[in-house]
Amino acid sequence: MSISHDAHTVKQFDIQLANLRNLVLEMGGLVEDQIKNAVKSLDDEDLTLAREVISRDQIINGLQVKVDEDSITLIALRQPVGSDLRLIMSLSKAVTDLERIGDEAEKIARMTIKTYDAVSSPPSAKLLRDVKPMAKLAADMLHACLDALARLDVEMAVDVARGDDNLDQEFQSALRRLITYMMEDPRTIGHAINVLFIIKALERIGDHAKNIAEYIIYLVKGKDVRHVSMDVLEKDAMAAE
């Protein structure tokens, strides 16, 4: 194992690294809320909440910029190596994915507003029936990967990566159902397309969570597991040094 949790001789460096990690986790927590609220706004037909989600995306964007600034400062001033460097690089990459997840949540909120615009009749419940279970899967993946990041827990990160296949399959079957509805009743097409955007956004959230899980494996194990099969990922993640 090549990751060290001992304190640096320069205490200020520890504080800066901990700050950076906390900032990312804070951002992660906000992003989780955004997903929940976006899906809730759809569920409750709550347009006020949807608008709130859209406006709060700015905070997440601001945090991304802040984390990147802090990362660059740390690299310039401390010349981190080893696990410190891997930590900073992984956090800096993770915020990009978190920011994109935030964008997906915003997309869902926008679709909520579009769906319940009061001009057309609301969609039938069966069109929306895949959203909730998929949203739960996506939110759970994000939650688990943020926990894994907080604890540097590789096993948990592997679980997250594995979970992405589930979400992808859910997306595929939801898509098939939507197509069926659209063929059965072309009047549903307008709403079905909105729902399609929503489930696509949820599917993307899973992809981003998987990316973050891969950075965690890199951070802890020093092995780059992007673009490898699940088998190789598991092997690398579980390999003893």
Next chain:
Amino acid sequence: MNTMTIEARVPLDGALNPNAREVPLSSTQITDYDHRQTVGKITVDNPKMLCREVNVYYSEKHALRQVSLDIGANEVIAFIGPSGCGKSTFLRCLNRMNDTIASCRITGQIQLDGDNIYDKNIDVVQLRARVGMVFQKPNPFPKSIYENVAYGPRIHGMVNGKAELDELVQASLERAGLIKEVEKRMDEPGTSLSGGQQQRLCIARAIAVNPEVILMDEPCSALDPIATAKIEELIDELRENYTLVIVTHSMQQAARVSQRTAYFHLGDLIEIGETDQIFTNPKHKLTEDYITGRFG
């Protein structure tokens, strides 16, 4: 031990998020390694020097323990580690500089191109011509720039006549990247040069006797960043013709100039590996702690 949780510094729209996590800094248990067991591949495909189970004792003190390591031809290998870790001691074994210390005892094997350099029949003067050394503090002889470089070839009887010697001095200074700065002042004393120039003069002096291996003991620690950059550039160029072993306290320097890095700790060779691996993903916790500044 370090379960510090630092609040985020950015005001986050009122109250802190309920999903915020605490960050336990010490959450994974680290299993330590046997200190004596070097981590990493000690051998190379084309070794120039071969060291096996080298032990060094200063009187009763066991300064270097069971160090086995190949030094590859035309590579720059860096030795890093905290003070007293044995890196300089090991470096000095490579051209028998430790012979001058009466209390010093060395066991094990060190070969240069297959010959045991501690063999009775080895001519130490010849050995040191083949394995040259550049020291921490530039130490030009109190002679002219020309004489500093000409001294070695002359005592080793490497040249016939003044013209040949001139040519060799010229070539050595050129290789050391110093010729432009000194060609008009060859008769001035070596000590009149700046620190960085003096160090390059010492490198020119070392390469004038046509060595195969050049040992450098903290060659830049007395130099400013620009002079350091010039030496580092020179080290990279010298690699084409020589094998270089460099001891440095500057980890950034080791990272910049070397292809392989060896980490020493309290007389043990802890880890050896490709430099990029050592600095991005060291395998041993002691290496990690040292390079990331967690030591002690």
